[in-house]
Amino acid sequence: MAEITILKRTRTEAVVTQRKFFKKTARGKVIKVLRERYLRDDVSCGIDHCRECTDAQSLPVSGDLQHPSFPNGHFVLPDTNVFLSQMDLVESPLFTPPIILLQTVLEEVRHRSLPLYNRLKALTRMDEKKIWVFYNEYRAETAIIREEGETPNDRNDRGIRKATAWYNSHLKVNRPPIRGQPAPKLPTIVLMTEDAANRQKAVKESMTSVSVRKYVEGMKGATQLLDLLAAEGTSEIEPTKAVAGRQALYPDYLPTTALLAGVKAGQLHQGHFNANQYNYLEGSVPVPGSSKPVLLVGRENMNRAVDGDIVVVEVFDEKEWKAPADEVVDQDATLKNDDAEDSADEGDTEGHEVLTRESKILQSEKRSAERQPTGRVVGVIKRNWRAYVCHIDSTSLTSSNSTSLSQQTVFATPVSRLLPRIRLRTRQAPSLIGQKILVTIDRWDVTSRYPEGHFVRALGKVESKEAEQESLLLEFDVPYRPFGKAILDCLPKEGEQWVVPPKSDSSPDWKNREDLRELIICSIDPPNCQDIDDALHARPLPNGNIEAGVHIADVSNFVHPDTPMDSEAASRGTTVYLVDKRIDMLPALLGTNLCSLRPFVERLAFSAIWEMTPEAEIVNVRFTKSVIASKAAFTYEEAQIRKDDPHHQDDLARSIRLLNTLAQKLKAKRMAAGALNLASPEVKIQLESPESSDPIDVEQKEMRETNSLVEEFMLLANISVARKIEETFPQTAVLRRHLPPPRTNFEKLQDILLKRKDMKLDVSSSRALAASLDQCIDPSEPAFNTLVRIMATRCMLSAEYFCSGSVGKDTFGHYGLASPIYTHFTSPIRRYADVLAHRQLSAAIGYTPLHASLHSKPYVEHVLDVVNRRHRMAQMAGRASVEFYVGLALKGRGEREKKVGGQAAEVTEDAFVIRTFRNGLGVFVSKLGIEGLVMFKKNMQFDAENYTITVRSTTIAVFDKVTVRISVEKDKNTQRGKVKMNLVHPIDSSGL
């Protein structure tokens, strides 16, 4: 048992250790807060072989010997600002000195920026980085209190200096000179700070202190690292131009207190800033209490907000309300001549030109009558800046001489259309042309038209698969590092040789497990499926009923709570499927082997077994851990053939037929209850071979009866499990829900359908919606119904995981599935929520006790927040990957046709118009599952009320079927690939 002790505190210490202060609560009440702190002398310095400190150590004994300025070795002790402004540098694998991270610094970083704090925490856990957290506030010699008249900043700086001094003397005391030997060389503690005043103070107190730039300049490989320095750091060294002379382009933000007070009083509103992908001069902010988002028109009103930022807006007087513009405004086209270097002083004539151009656009825009609130950004609560994948705009280079190492100011154009161009300085500009690069935004001043950022690293050549793949993963924040040793150590040590042990009473693996090896179980999946999560069986019972079973890989038998593998899976949240790559949530040994329910081998499973009447009414359900031996792994197609072919009269075929009849009845019941048949554009990319991964063609996914068979039973299992865990753990059950969409979401679609097709969409309930969607049929156009379903799906909210105790029970329902309760249980190999559901179900049937964390509501909420976010990101990454390959396939197809026809042929496809603009059409090519934009050079006759545009006396309306010519074009300047579409029918738009 652990040793229990009392910490004695002397009375004299009380001054340092006790604190009383008053705090105002959210409700405005003042409360007294008492805090005390215990000072200790056993807080470890973290340096190897220290005579005094015995904790686990992680810093090498003489620090780092590589830096020429510190021949005796050194440790870096950075202050808070170094982490706040130079995190990319610290994260770089080239930046390797051992770092002493003070508690004071860590806490200040946490206070200032949670994302940076999280990045810093992640660094402290990495084996490659030598970072020691020194809890200086708890060590008696280094703890300090704020003195009277001292700002918190000054207090922290003093604390940092005190800790530096302590380290120096601690090293000295613990490495005393030995008689007869030369005095030991003591490594230097290098206080790293950007604050010149603090450096002076440190030097006066005879410490070593340097700025980040000076330190990096002395390093080997400085050029690469210098580019990583944030823009903030550079202004100190070489002030660019007369900053004072610059003219403010944007209004200043209000102070935070005024923002909070304004929001509280209801005068200001807070929300996420959403940029408009069609028009870079417009954005919107959905705010609580208003059914329509607040529209921000023009640069000045958007006031430096970047997509995803949490901003505070002021709503204008109702007289000024407007409708969103009906025009496509492309940033690249409008700003193509803007000079990166010159626009540093935006006030001059060049800048005026841009402004006039932009204001002309804003004025000329004709807007329809339908108005919505407009406003402007008055402050930012939280920036959500991250690293963005960009291309360097070659026209912004002043010198493209590839050996030039002179510093240039250039523009980086983000791949995402939602982001502004970023201005950055680099010495590597020429070598970055034609590459995908990662850029972060550092700041956006009122005097600067564009945000300023810095180059992080190059990802590779544009259109190379590696660069495209990595940029996709980065853009959607998918963790893709290989699994570390600590994680792989959690796998069974038998590795590939692991087998289910022979059945015996003494075997722990067999304890309380049912032997289902004799059952005729099979799995049905897409072709080449390697991670088989689920398998099924059905057989008639003597009483005339049917036994049906769903058997799911028993992942929780291998992945235990509180292990590195578990935390990694929790933070990954889901497996991500790209066209040519799968980024696993769990190591492949589990996913594709030990947990995969392969045929002909024994596997551990978690089974849900129902007794059903022939009418698919559930008589009872039970859950059990089991051992199964699948008898076959079918593809959907094989299973379909086996079922349909009357020559097959074996047990497997009978089992599939039985499952199929039940599934049809289950589906009929679900539909009757109001489940929606939704659609999203699903296409499949045909790759030539897994190695070359050259796409041959795009085809639409085919849906067979057997797809539906598997789906129905998975839904059934998920619903049954959800009921069970909710009943057992009403406070913390891991569930999934789909909230009903707000009616206003459908208004536009309803209006279009009514005006263009004279169809009505009843959105009063999911059942009504399902029924009216069934009526949206154009007999001449079979794909029309699917299109409407896709558009309706976009009006809905997305489904989400949640903790049962955190929301009202009346909001548990799954709208799309029309089920009162739902969870995810059936894919634990690739979804983390399922792993949690497995643990809870296992506890619910008394197989294992429930880990304490799953009793904790805050823990479950936190994990599900992460999983929800990862899930969304994974879907977007998958979609983007498909889009990229569709582009490649189009290019390939165009080239092949060129060979055959002898001339430059382009791909033409049928498309539906889904949106009309004053100067363009939004179209959806259902065969390829992509959306595109047909642009006209000038505005056309446009009828916003009726969703039509008239081009050369031909009127085109939303839902019209048109033919488009599709080509993939590279932007000359940025090399960014762009799908370009032109109308071919009813009119040819190539000249327009």
Next chain:
Amino acid sequence: MVQSISTLKCASRIEILNEGGFRSDGRRQYELRSIEIDLSQQGHADGSAVLTHGLTQVLVSVFGPREAKMRSQTIHDRANINVELSIAAFSAGDRRKRSRGDKRILEFAAAIKSTFEPVIQTSLYPRSQIDIFVQVIQQDGGFLQACINATTIALMSAGIPMIDFICAVSGGVHSTSPLLDLTLLEENDVPNLTVAVMPKTRKVSLVTMETRLHVDRFEEIFKLATEAGQVIHGEMKAAILKWSKGLVKSMGHGNQDRDGGEVDEVGFD
């Protein structure tokens, strides 16, 4: 707008147990806060003690055994124990005024009474009454443990015969890590309990839990708290011994120092 406040709060929230194994006040998991025991005379009380756990401070005054004031409360074969609890308005952060009749206060008083009933040898004083006045001066978590420990000391200083000490300690579980002797900050964050033990017999005389705690975790923290009770016992014993030595000395015939052995008998045989 709610979000803005909660994000700010989130950022400033304090870690209950950081990766270095330190709690927010610099203690490790099984370290108890500083304990101070002041046995100096308070007013006319027959026995009194001011006990401090960290920043939580409680004053207990004991009167009696004395003749029961009210007929209705006399018990013919033993003494009646009367516990009154008051919480100073300035003791806690929110300055909430709690009246004596407050239901929570009555509950706590009843818990203290039932904790001590089995150890006080009430049968020695039939038809009399023992009044215990518990005053909470300052609160920073572990309010009940402080009340119980202070009451033990005060009863001893009043010379009331008891069969054993009662030592209380609070504990909680952060994620899966047990913590002992919680501050207010910790109490608000983690599921917690208070355990009172009789160190000689190792019997448990009180367990209270106001938050839900999983049964497996309960067992672990319960064992730890029981163990911690023994540690607190040592501290209380030493304080009593020191006090009684001082008392003996001041009475002028204190040359026969006991050799530090069982001090339990000092006050009450």
